[in-house]
Amino acid sequence: MTSPTTADPRLQLIATARDFYQQGWMLGTAGNLSARLPDGSFWITASGKSKGELLLSDFVRIAPDGKLEASASNLQPSAETSIHQLIYRLFPESQVCYHIHSIEGNLVSRLVAGDSLPLPPLEMLKGLGIGQENPCCVMPIFTNHLEVSQIAADIENRFAVTPPQIPALLIRDHGVTVWAASGEASRNYIELLEYIFRYMVVASRLDVLPNKQSF
Ligand SMILES: CSCCC(=O)C(=O)COP(=O)(O)O
Numbered sequence: 061m062t063s064p065t066t067a068d069p070r071l072q073l074i075a076t077a078r079d080f081y082q083q084g085w086m087l088g089t090a091g092n093l094s095a096r097l098p099d100g101s102f103w104i105t106a107s108g109k110s111k112g113e114l115l116l117s118d119f120v121r122i123a124p125d126g127k128l129e130a131s132a133s134n135l136q137p138s139a140e141t142s143i144h145q146l147i148y149r150l151f152p153e154s155q156v157c158y159h160i161h162s163i164e165g166n167l168v169s170r171l172v173a174g175d176s177l178p179l180p181p182l183e184m185l186k187g188l189g190i191g192q193e194n195p196c197c198v199m200p201i202f203t204n205h206l207e208v209s210q211i212a213a214d215i216e217n218r219f220a221v222t223p224p225q226i227p228a229l230l231i232r233d234h235g236v237t238v239w240a241a242s243g244e245a246s247r248n249y250i251e252l253l254e255y256i257f258r259y260m261v262v263a264s265r266l267d268v269l270p271n272k273q274s275f
């Protein structure tokens with residue numbers, strides 16, 4: 061039997077993408093997933109692939125210097141490869157980076173006009189590494205530029221001054237990106253955040269959030 065440490069990481073990415081597709085978070089070609097290899101290169105979904113039915117051949121490998129490793133096919137790397145590459149550079153312990161498009165993620169990105177989203181002090185935050193009582197946790201929001209390299213530059217500039225409190229960021233009207241040391245942890249982060257986002261959307265309608273925010 062193949063041990064989890066030697067298994068091809070693309071297999072886990074395929075299974076995760078199928079799961080996220082079923083949740084409605086990677087519909088059509090939306091989103092991208094990547095996983096790092098011991099040599100510092102990473103597998104990432106090729107651009108424009110249907111995320112509910114990925115194959116091993118739907119990935120490209122990016123070298124540590126950001127160059128596309130030689131491939132027999134004419135696949136293009138995900139349009140958001142520069143963000144994954146930046147995350148691996150900024151957070152060397154991260155091994156996996158997931159980006160999804162969810163309705164709730166997009167709705168909450170409009171709850172505030174500024175570039176930080178205060179998260180409600182829910183117990184679920186503990187799963188994202190926030191252990192204080194009644195925590196004040198904010199999530200960074202970035203503008204969704206057409207040029208993804210501009211989004212990556214904004215992330216790099218902002219994180220140099222203000223490191224994120226949780227391993228996650230939002231791109232307004234676009235999606236959420238998380239990173240972690242394992243696929244399991246990244247999937248948990250996505251699920252926890254989606255719970256929090258869902259709570260915020262419902263709470264904003266019920267008028268129960270401490271600082272009432274409107275769309
Ligand atoms: C309908 S998805 C638009 C592009 C995007 O935001 C995304 O996440 C998927 O892009 P990719 O190049 O990775 O397929």
Ligand SMILES: [Zn+2]
Pocket residue numbers: 090091092140159160161234235
């Ligand atoms: Zn996207």
